[in-house]
Amino acid sequence: MARVHNWQIGREMSYWYPESRPQKQFAAVFDINKCIGCQTCTLACKTTWTSGKGQEYMLWNNVESKPYGCYPLAWDLKLLEMLNGGKWNGKAYEGQTIFESAPAGERVSGWRPDDHDYAYPNVGEDDCTGQVDKGASLSLPHMHWFFYLARICNHCTYPACLASCPRGSIYKRPEDGIVLVDQGRCRGYQECVRGCPYKKVFYNPLTGTSEKCIACFPKIEQGLQPQCFVNCIGKIRLAGWISKPDRARAENPIDYLVHIKKVALPLFPQFGLEPNVYYIPPVHVPPPFLRQMFGPGVDEAIQTYKNAPNDPDLSGLLCLFGSTEMVVPRWRRQGETVFGTDDKGTELVKIPMKEPVYVRAGYDKLYQIARTNCP
Amino acid sequence: MRKTAVIVALSLIWLSGCRRGPARTNEVVAASVGKAPLNPGDSAWEQAPEYLARLLPQDLVDPRLMKPSTPEVLVRSLTNGTDIAFRLQWVDPVANDAPGAGTFVDGCAVQVPKKIEPSAPDPQMGQAGKPVEVAFWRADWQASVNGRGDTIRDLYPNASIDHYPFEAKSLEAGSAAAKEMAMRYAPAWAMGNRRVGPRETPVEDMVAEGPGTLAPAASTTSRGQGVRTKDGWRVVIVRKLPEGLAPKVRTQVAFAVWEGSAQEAGARKMRTGWIPLAVREAK
Numbered sequence: 023m024a025r026v027h028n029w030q031i032g033r034e035m036s037y038w039y040p041e042s043r044p045q046k047q048f049a050a051v052f053d054i055n056k057c058i059g060c061q062t063c064t065l066a067c068k069t070t071w072t073s074g075k076g077q078e079y080m081l082w083n084n085v086e087s088k089p090y091g092c093y094p095l096a097w098d099l100k101l102l103e104m105l106n107g108g109k110w111n112g113k114a115y116e117g118q119t120i121f122e123s124a125p126a127g128e129r130v131s132g133w134r135p136d137d138h139d140y141a142y143p144n145v146g147e148d149d150c151t152g153q154v155d156k157g158a159s160l161s162l163p164h165m166h167w168f169f170y171l172a173r174i175c176n177h178c179t180y181p182a183c184l185a186s187c188p189r190g191s192i193y194k195r196p197e198d199g200i201v202l203v204d205q206g207r208c209r210g211y212q213e214c215v216r217g218c219p220y221k222k223v224f225y226n227p228l229t230g231t232s233e234k235c236i237a238c239f240p241k242i243e244q245g246l247q248p249q250c251f252v253n254c255i256g257k258i259r260l261a262g263w264i265s266k267p268d269r270a271r272a273e274n275p276i277d278y279l280v281h282i283k284k285v286a287l288p289l290f291p292q293f294g295l296e297p298n299v300y301y302i303p304p305v306h307v308p309p310p311f312l313r314q315m316f317g318p319g320v321d322e323a324i325q326t327y328k329n330a331p332n333d334p335d336l337s338g339l340l341c342l343f344g345s346t347e348m349v350v351p352r353w354r355r356q357g358e359t360v361f362g363t364d365d366k367g368t369e370l371v372k373i374p375m376k377e378p379v380y381v382r383a384g385y386d387k388l389y390q391i392a393r394t395n396c397p
Numbered sequence: 398m399r400k401t402a403v404i405v406a407l408s409l410i411w412l413s414g415c416r417r418g419p420a421r422t423n424e425v426v427a428a429s430v431g432k433a434p435l436n437p438g439d440s441a442w443e444q445a446p447e448y449l450a451r452l453l454p455q456d457l458v459d460p461r462l463m464k465p466s467t468p469e470v471l472v473r474s475l476t477n478g479t480d481i482a483f484r485l486q487w488v489d490p491v492a493n494d495a496p497g498a499g500t501f502v503d504g505c506a507v508q509v510p511k512k513i514e515p516s517a518p519d520p521q522m523g524q525a526g527k528p529v530e531v532a533f534w535r536a537d538w539q540a541s542v543n544g545r546g547d548t549i550r551d552l553y554p555n556a557s558i559d560h561y562p563f564e565a566k567s568l569e570a571g572s573a574a575a576k577e578m579a580m581r582y583a584p585a586w587a588m589g590n591r592r593v594g595p596r597e598t599p600v601e602d603m604v605a606e607g608p609g610t611l612a613p614a615a616s617t618t619s620r621g622q623g624v625r626t627k628d629g630w631r632v633v634i635v636r637k638l639p640e641g642l643a644p645k646v647r648t649q650v651a652f653a654v655w656e657g658s659a660q661e662a663g664a665r666k667m668r669t670g671w672i673p674l675a676v677r678e679a680k
């Protein structure tokens with residue numbers, strides 16, 4: 023095992039291969055507060071990539087209702103149990119990662135779901151932690167709650183799937199950090215399925231190979247965001263590129279949200295993979311639950327997010343989510359307008375921070391029809 | 398203890414000359430009988446001596462097999478001078494021949510050095526510059542060869558499928574356009590990965606130059622057939638006689654067995670080290 027640096031846990035850790043960061047790292051921010059659980063993303067992915075034979079059960083993108091939802095069953099609970107919950111000391115993780123806790127003979131601590139574990143993809147859907155009594159009034163955080171957690175492969179900096187494969191059939195592309203299973207080389211040992219703590223590699227029994235989210239790389243190569251991003255009804259997603267914290271640039275939307283504002287956090291950073299999908303935590307959920315899931319930055323992130331109305335840059339950048347199919351590597355705000363540009367500063371998209379409001383007469387005399395105004 | 402008693406008893410029977418089973422050898426001896434039969438039940442197998450190969454867990458490279466499973470495999474071998482047939486027989490009360498998520502299949506393999514040399518390659522999948530050839534039999538492929546279909550319904554009879562885009566009414570069934578569309582949803586097929594099939598044989602020929610380097614041979618020429626016995630598998634693998642192997646020449650052979658119910662695949666397997674392999678002259 024090599025020693026590598028993982029900024030998300032604030033320390034060095036052991037990994038199967040030495041540190042080798044790609045020239046650019048694909049990353050994403052999902053604003054959980056805006057997700058409506060419509061599963062349009064799930065279907066967008068399903069129709070694009072996994073409508074084949076042997077892929078019937080696969081959801082490269084899934085959306086589960088937390089706290090009870092999980093696909094496959096108990097994926098997160100099993101891992102937390104394996105790591106004894108994991109112990110943080112401030113921003114430094116003192117517990118073991120899945121690489122460090124690997125038992126003798128294994129490359130990572132893992133487990134392999136069986137077919138039944140995939141049989142209930144939306145278990146716990148919309149299940150609240152408890153009954154909200156009549157007459158109760160809600161304050162933040164809510165006394166009873168649930169939220170939607172949309173999940174894709176995290177295209178981790180230290181992928182456990184890649185580390186687990188004894189054949190080296192999984193690779194991380196140096197040009198964009200996307201993690202792929204070489205479908206010509208894979209022999210279906212399912213070691214990656216066992217190793218990925220997020221359970222985002224799936225075995226195809228009919229092709230005999232393991233398959234996973236490819237971050238729609240043919241689109242990324244054209245400067246376009248993946249299907250689950252552009253089809254997102256709630257406009258909760260933004261794809262882009264993330265720098266190392268010491269190289270963060272404010273004009274990079276992902277850097278700004280993750281490194282500068284620290285409003286978006288990795289999912290289970292304590293696993294040790296440096297996952298590259300970052301979540302803006304839901305403000306209505308009690309922080310202890312969220313800290314376990316997104317690490318020690320939760321309270322600060324929630325504070326920052328709640329303060330967005332007083333923070334024109336942050337609220338401006340949040341307007342870029344779901345505003346264009348293009349990947350926006352740079353952004354800037356000018357007054358009430360937000361610009362997304364390419365690396366050279368050429369405008370890709372322009373968004374007003376406030377939609378213009380038109381109030382129409384309740385009765386349209388010309389067409390002789392009653393009109394409704396939507397706020 | 399019981400095992401030792403059985404072995405002692407067997408040896409006594411053998412010593413008294415009233416042996417009923419075949420001769421046990423301390424190396425794998427391929428009897429030249431003018432035949433390398435594919436059928437595990439072929440009577441020619443009666444003429445082959447038997448070798449008891451003790452299996453060890455693969456515990457040299459990660460991921461390892463930490464818990465031993467199949468303890469031993471009985472090996473017989475026959476040759477016709479061109480091909481060499483191995484019959485592997487082991488106890489495995491439950492057949493695991495259906496692949497699935499978290500589900501693994503039974504299998505076995507025969508490994509020989511690519512070249513007969515004074516110093517043999519590393520028995521664990523060979524080494525750089527000293528390749529080994531592996532003929533690999535899998536129970537799921539055997540099931541396909543025996544006629545099991547290749548759809549999700551064949552694995553999960555109650556599965557219900559709404560629609561596959563490549564089976565849309567607008568596409569003529571079996572047409573090039575339908576195939577191209579199906580391939581889009583099966584990248585391993587598009588890449589020519591032989592794991593996809595067609596599974597006309599339950600055996601695949603592979604080459605390796607060390608752990609993790611196993612790759613398909615240019616083509617599969619080996620054949621195989623596996624059948625269930627009352628308590629396990631009996632599998633014949635027929636491959637080309639290693640080049641240069643003849644009476645008075647020795648090479649090596651190694652065997653591996655994968656137990657599906659123990660989630661064995663790839664590096665997680667029971668295996669032997671090198672065992673001398675000789676050819677016995679025709680009488």
Ligand code: SF4
Nearest residue numbers: 175176178182183218
């Ligand atoms: S989320 Fe899982 S499948 Fe994706 S890169 Fe990380 S370890 Fe691999």
Ligand code: SF4
Nearest residue numbers: 057060061063254256
């Ligand atoms: S499409 Fe967007 S809003 Fe709908 S479930 Fe997916 S992430 Fe949530």
